[in-house]
Amino acid sequence: MDRMILKGMKFFGYHGVFPEENKLGQQYYVDLELAIDLTKASQTDELDHTINYAELHALTKKIVGGKPVKLIEALAGNIASQLLDTYTMINEVTVRVTKPHPPFEIYFEGVVVELRRKRDVHGQIVPCWE
Numbered sequence: 421m422d423r424m425i426l427k428g429m430k431f432f433g434y435h436g437v438f439p440e441e442n443k444l445g446q447q448y449y450v451d452l453e454l455a456i457d458l459t460k461a462s463q464t465d466e467l468d469h470t471i472n473y474a475e476l477h478a479l480t481k482k483i484v485g486g487k488p489v490k491l492i493e494a495l496a497g498n499i500a501s502q503l504l505d506t507y508t509m510i511n512e513v514t515v516r517v518t519k520p521h522p523p524f525e526i527y528f529e530g531v532v533v534e535l536r537r538k539r540d541v542h543g544q545i546v547p548c549w550e
Contacts, residue, residue, distance in 0.1 A: 421511060422458035426473055427451045431484035435495055438523050442488050446521055449530070450480055450499065455512035455538075471507050479506060492517045492533045500537040504545050512538035512548060 429452075434445040454471070461470035483499050496517045503513050513536070520530035538548045 421455040424454040424456055424458070424471065424473065425452065426476055426480075429477060429480060431481050433484040433486075433495070434488040435484075435490070435492065435519075436488075436523065437490045441523055446519070448484055448492070448495070449516075449518040449520065450484065451514075451516040451518075452476060452480065452499075452503070453514040453516075454503075454510050456509050457511075471509055476503070476507075479503065492519050492531070493535070496533050496535045497537075500535050501545055504537060504539060512536065 429450045431448050431450060432445055433448050434442050435448070436442060436446075454476075456471065458470060461467075479502060480499055483502060484495065489495050489498070496515045499517070500513050500515045503515075504510055514534060515537075516532055516534045518530045518532045522531055536548045537545050540546045
């Protein structure tokens with residue numbers, strides 16, 4: 421399966437367990453890795469045969485900037501579900517959400533959650549493991 425990867429997208433959101441996080445907000449980094457058949461797009465050079473990555477970016481921005489959730493696990497799950505619901509061309513999606521500045525004194529590049537989701541044979545969105 422071919423891959424489309426959107427790496428290092430930056431968005432502002434109001435997610436977190438603590439009230440200050442919901443009030444002040446912070447930046448989040450999101451990476452998407454889509455399993456998608458790009459054969460036809462590579463042969464025809466037509467946008468209609470792929471997924472417009474500007475649309476993927478816009479949808480992800482809307483989710484991250486939208487309704488606050490407590491956990492970045494929930495944020496990543498929302499992104500995965502909405503991408504799979506919106507784009508039937510996506511067979512599987514990996515979503516990485518990085519919260520670079522958690523609200524406690526610790527020095528690292530951030531905490532990252534990575535979720536992988538796909539459609540099963542019945543069309544249900546399910547976790548996938550290797």
